[in-house]
Amino acid sequence: MTPQTLLGPRVRRYRTSLSPLAILGWLALGPVIIVLTLLVTGIAGAPELLLVALIGLVIMAVSVVYLLWSGSAHLDLHEHGVAVGRSFLGGAPRAMRFAEIDPSTIRVFTGAHTLLPIWQVRFRRSSSAHLFLFPRADRAVTFLGPDQGSALSGMQRPVAPGHGIVVFGSQQAEEIAHQLRTGLERAGCPPHLARWSAGFGVHELPGNGFTAAQQVPGMLPARLGGTAR
Numbered sequence: 001m002t003p004q005t006l007l008g009p010r011v012r013r014y015r016t017s018l019s020p021l022a023i024l025g026w027l028a029l030g031p032v033i034i035v036l037t038l039l040v041t042g043i044a045g046a047p048e049l050l051l052v053a054l055i056g057l058v059i060m061a062v063s064v065v066y067l068l069w070s071g072s073a074h075l076d077l078h079e080h081g082v083a084v085g086r087s088f089l090g091g092a093p094r095a096m097r098f099a100e101i102d103p104s105t106i107r108v109f110t111g112a113h114t115l116l117p118i119w120q121v122r123f124r125r126s127s128s129a130h131l132f133l134f135p136r137a138d139r140a141v142t143f144l145g146p147d148q149g150s151a152l153s154g155m156q157r158p159v160a161p162g163h164g165i166v167v168f169g170s171q172q173a174e175e176i177a178h179q180l181r182t183g184l185e186r187a188g189c190p191p192h193l194a195r196w197s198a199g200f201g202v203h204e205l206p207g208n209g210f211t212a213a214q215q216v217p218g219m220l221p222a223r224l225g226g227t228a229r
Helices: 004-006 022-042 045-070 173-186 196-200 209-215 221-226
Strands: 010-015 073-078 081-086 094-097 102-110 128-133 140-144 166-167 200-205
Touching: 004 081, 004 094, 022 045, 073 173, 081 128, 081 173, 102 173, 102 196, 140 173, 166 173, 173 196, 173 209
Parallel strands: 102 200, 128 166
Antiparallel strands: 010 073, 073 081, 081 094, 102 140, 140 166
16 A cells, blocks of 8 residues: 555645755855865866866765755655655655654754764764754754654554654744644544643754754654653
8 A cells, every 4th residue: 555545645745944054055065175175285287176176076066965855855744644755865755644653752843953963973873863854954843653664554553762753854843743743633642642742842952962862752762761751
């Protein structure tokens, strides 16, 4: 069965929020490296200049691909569940029923960019977290579902801390969280459980990547018993 069959018709698509400053910064990376290389090394020969220019163009190309990949993230709200994915080099969307989402893990955070790995130094992911975040992302909605490696089927799947987390960056994060809780109620979750996590409001993540990950319920496998904080 396809996600369309199991989740029902798509009601709305949310796209990840873009940051103009991040776009300018990533696109400027190549030219800045070229200029700095020329100033530091004092290269004047044509072959060396060509090599530096090629390196700069490669860096620019990688930046463009990364921006397109990050910016193509979307969350589709269906009648019976959600699907998250990327329309550019993202592969098949990850689909899950509302009933497969842990209601206590639906949260809204600011400072979500802290969770992004920066050259694999600032934050090394110890889980297979699925981060749908654009560079310099601010607000994001998070929730825990089934293992991201499992496929939607006729059977209900259990939540999987670490491998089942979804972090979706959007300025409409609060609206998405509301839609998730409403969907959980439609799926049979008692209202007081479906909306319990709404009492946490919007929290700002700390600047340290690992500490920030500890604040997201279900993001780290060790926090299974503490998802409902």
